[in-house]
Amino acid sequence: MILGVLRALWMIFWIFWGTLAIGGAAIVMALFGIRGPVYVRMTRRWAQVALWSSGSNAVLHGLENVTPGQPFILVANHVSWFDIFAIAARLPVDYHFVAKKELEKIPVFGLAWRVAGHISIDRTNRESAARSLRKAGEQMRQQKSVVVIFAEGTRSRTGRLLPFKKGAFVLAAETGIPIIPTIVTGSFDIMRPDTFVVRPATIHVYFEPAVPAQGVSVDALMTRTRDVFVQRLGETDSLPPLDPAPALPDPTATARGEGSA
Template identity: 75%
Template structure:
């Protein structure tokens, strides 16, 4: 446990300086009117550095399915902050995350988030949330880029797959852009919810074959994509049982 706490202190210390340097640079560039490819590059470097200081690494499978100039909606599961580091650090094309608006309030990070053009969703206001998704669609078509959406809307507290939100699937149907199911395994135990312990591990990111929304109704599209997650998680033995033990609180175990 002491080693896990020391790793956490080490990681937080370096992540502060990494975020200050890269995030601060992004804000300054944005203030001077800089736009474009530089921000995904900076996001990618921030993610890789954050993963490195935790002592963990990420391995990608199916990266050849992501082709420059081909818009995709990357729909991923979410069990840890490290999912973000793994996906952002490995995407070989320009990308933008779609996430809750509350991230904008995080010091330094929030300013860099907006400067880099990532898209915030106000989950308390359905109309604004829809507008944000439409903005994401317009951005993808204009920039031929990739957006990343966590299908469950928030992190799973148990490691199990939660019910999917409809936003990503509505976006796919409105734009006709394929969904790329992206299954993340191995990240849950690195830093479990409600703990400050860091346990280095290898994260695997599986970029599955794209699912074309054409001819599929909203629920049909969502169920087809969800089945991809269930099958991959079962195959990799990464789907905890229903009665899996909760995370050990900080200071215990």
């Protein structure tokens, strides 16, 4: 437990200084009118610092489904901040995230987020959210980049798949840009909700074959995409009552000789 707390402090230290250094540099560059994919590389470096400082790693599967120079909507599940770190640190093509507008309020990070071209959604204002999604579509077409959207709209606090929001699927249906179901596993236990303990792990990110969006309704797109998640995660889609999360093992138990055969 003590080791996990120290790891959390170490990670926060590096994320803080990484945000100041990398985010601050991005803000200064924007003031001088610098534009282009350099901000994607800076986002990637920031996420690499966060992932490294946690002692965790990310392994990507199915990268052959992400064709460079072709726009896609990566629709991902979301159980932890480490989902963001894993995708942002390892995804080798240009990308932008779509996330809640509240992130813009974080000092330095929020301004760096905007100048890097990531897209904020005001979930309390439907018209504003629609404009943000249209901006995402225009950005993908112009830059032939990837947009990353977390389908559930918020982090799952149980590790189980939540109901999907329609935003990503409206964007796909309106633009005809295919969806790549992006399934993240192994991140939930690194830092459980409402805890201050980091337990390093390997995160696996699966890029599944694209779901075509041309001529497909929003509801059909959402159903087809969710079916891919359900199959990969081994869950049912009936959303039954959840059992309490199992207790995390005590990392000092082995040293004390507890729980050994």
